[in-house]
Amino acid sequence: MGPKIILTGSTGKLGSAVLKNLLELVPPSDIIASVYNPSGHQDLKDKGIELRKGDFNDPKSLVSTFKGGDKLMLVSLPSRDDDYRIRAQTAAIDAAKKAGVKHIYYTSLNFADGSQAKVMKAHFATEDYLKASGVDYTIIREGGYMDSYSIYLGFWNSSLDKVTVPGDGPVSFADRNELGEATAKLLVTDEFKNRTVTLSGARAYTLKETTEILSTILKKDIQFEKVSEQEFIEKNAAIRDVAEWWASTYPSLEKGEGGMVDDTLERLLGRTPRRFEEMLRYTLKEDPAADKEMKEWTSH
Template identity: 35%
Template sequence: MIVVSAATGALGRLVLDRLLERCPADRLVAAVRDPDKAADLAARGIGVRPGDYDDPAGLRAAFAGADRLLLISSPELDPVRRVAQHLNAVDAARDAGVGVLAYTSFLDADTRADGVTAAHHATERALRESGLPHVLLRHPFYSEAFLHPGLRDAVATGELADGTGGRALNTASRADLAEAAARVLTEDHHTGNAYDFTGDPWTYDEPARELTRASGVTVGLRPRRAGGALGWLEAQVEAGHLERGTDDLARVLGRRPTSLRQAVTALLG
């Protein structure tokens, strides 16, 4: 049996979609905070169990009988509470006798214990100390944070705002990361590995070219930092923090990750 935690989130649903292509629905369980939000999953034949990261006893019941568990990291922003939630899940998985736990960590969580990686660093350490067989799926930032339907505005104006200073991004799409997780959960040679997932690195001049190609409208770059969360991400890019690239995602997928051209074409299409 394969259990997916946080299964009603965007990533969890994509993972279950890919798992349904690889195994029967009666082998799958969605562990969710609110089972009422998983009625569509139950309608597809997937088992649904309550699984709140703040409820250790409920997590033990949700994970019972799992040969494989995908622990999707909590969306909680407070790192102290997030670590506590993850430790609840790791302890519950150990107590429930889970066979192999796959955890969606973050790039550089093995070497950095601050900022974005703080909770992931602590969770990786807890997994090592737990004795549980596990796989680490270290994610980059999602491509969707930068490549989104709002890019259609760049076609309308002929300008694509770029606050990255021309530096490269090592993002990956949720769909590719979900497929990789599904493969790890259904294949036998991943246990004990730590994967640093990235797509093919890209710079902002590439989406400008692809928008031009796909739309027939010339789109140029306009140096300008966005506000809010995107502005913070762009600052990380400009500082060179997102330039690392690996082939781990391609090796697990058995193909190249979704290309910039494919992503932009899908957005416009």
């Protein structure tokens, strides 16, 4: 029997990809899935995975959820309420420490240290808290999810002839399934203990470049327009609170803070990561996943 690995978020898109790939690497008896409601998920039980109730809104209960685990994968919570996110994630770290977990992996986002993008506030706070916790850690800074590209493009959708954003810069987009595959590999090695690891796509794309690729795929001229932050917010007045929060990402992108490229993902996968153009072609022609992603994301 190897170390017991506890996964949070394994009913979500990233976490389910981690779980699927982890099952190729360790026996199911080495995995515990922490889920909101353990009464469902028969598919996971059928695989022989132990399910435990784990609600981040009830941090005290997480001590028993995490008991017996050696490693914990803490998937960042999907919320734009930064204070809630920080409170819940740091409380989960405390609970894991109390439960005797020896190594915590945290899924962060690939923006440079010091970025003022609001999306990084809870990530940086959680990273700092984890590093100071005394528990071994691995911080995984993930490239922007490829199927979140429409969010980066200022909530663009394929019915629009123009991308309107308050700034431009490179984003090292990565495929969520490949991030799951690589994260599973990170969980079974100690190579990245007490390190921050960047998992990015093989290259970064500016938003203007992305718009040009979309124009080619859709065979229509999609304009790229840079506007002021205020104009951006007014344009997205129907989702004003989301737009105000997200607008702070663009000055950071302009400084190149979302575009760091690293070959660790490629190394862990043992192949070239999926190309962004290929994903866009697939999404726009075969699958409305990006629209779905944007609707889910803006509703958190």
